[in-house]
Amino acid sequence: MxxxxxxxxxxxxxxxxxxxxxxxxxxxxxxxxxxxxxxxxxxxxxxxxxxxxxxxxxxxxxxxxxxxxxxxxxxxxxxxxxxxxxxxxxxGISLFDRTRLAFLQNDEVQLVPLSQLKDKVSAGEIRENSLYFDTLVNNLGELQSAWPRPAGNSWLSKYF
Missing domain, CATH: 3.30.70 (Alpha-Beta Plaits)
Structure with a gap:
């Protein structure tokens, strides 16, 4: 239904x-x-x-x-x-590729290859407060209240 x-x-x-x-x-x-x-x-x-x-x-x-x-x-x-x-x-689109991370930058979704994450953090292009679309969110309440969320408040916190 x-x-x-x-x-x-x-x-x-x-x-x-x-x-x-x-x-x-x-x-x-x-x-x-x-x-x-x-x-x-x-x-x-x-x-x-x-x-x-x-x-x-x-x-x-x-x-x-x-x-x-x-x-x-x-x-x-x-x-x-x-x-x-x-x-x-x-x-003609991929919906199962988990090797790219999505961030909200300048009101647009930007995809970052996971392999480049450390370099982008080191360069200051991605910071703890960068808004990250965490696809591991598993309920609607969390989606509505914290999506996108600061990268530092997600599993990405280990990079900061």
Whole structure:
């Protein structure tokens, strides 16, 4: 069962997929109904999930489920991964590359290869207060209150 993203409870579980490039306006217009359709049909062992999906900052695909109503099972998570892989294929974009980190700089998402992180920190280009899109955020409340968050308040704190 589809629930509008902003109507899910704060404890709703999230899966965040970072795109290798921004989605164009045309792609977003095409993807949004696909997301709603997937969330409407997403189920766990035959029981519909109270789910939603959205695109954020033109760069992130977010799937969500109200786990207190029905938990996502391994099979339902597999179906979501298959859905995301199909979006990758259809739009020629990577959504599973975890080797690039996303920061908000000058109101735009900037991707930084993980291999360059130490150098960028040393050069002062990335600081503790640089806003980081932590894809490890796992519930809606955290997304709404601390996303993006200062890099120093994430797993990146060890670099400062």
């Amino acid at each position: 589809y629930i509008p993203f902003d109507q899910l409870p704060p404890h709703a579980r999230l899966w965040i997929y970072q795109a290798s490039r921004p989605f164009t306006e045309a792609e977003q217009a095409e993807i949004k109904p696909m997301l709603e359709r997937f969330a409407s049909e997403w189920s766990s062992h035959g029981t519909g999930l109270q789910a939603s999906a959205t695109l954020l900052h033109h760069q992130f695909l977010v799937l969500a489920n109200n786990e207190s109503a029905t938990s996502a099972s391994g099979c339902s998570i597999d179906s979501s991964v298959n859905f995301v892989r199909e979006l990758e294929r259809q739009f």
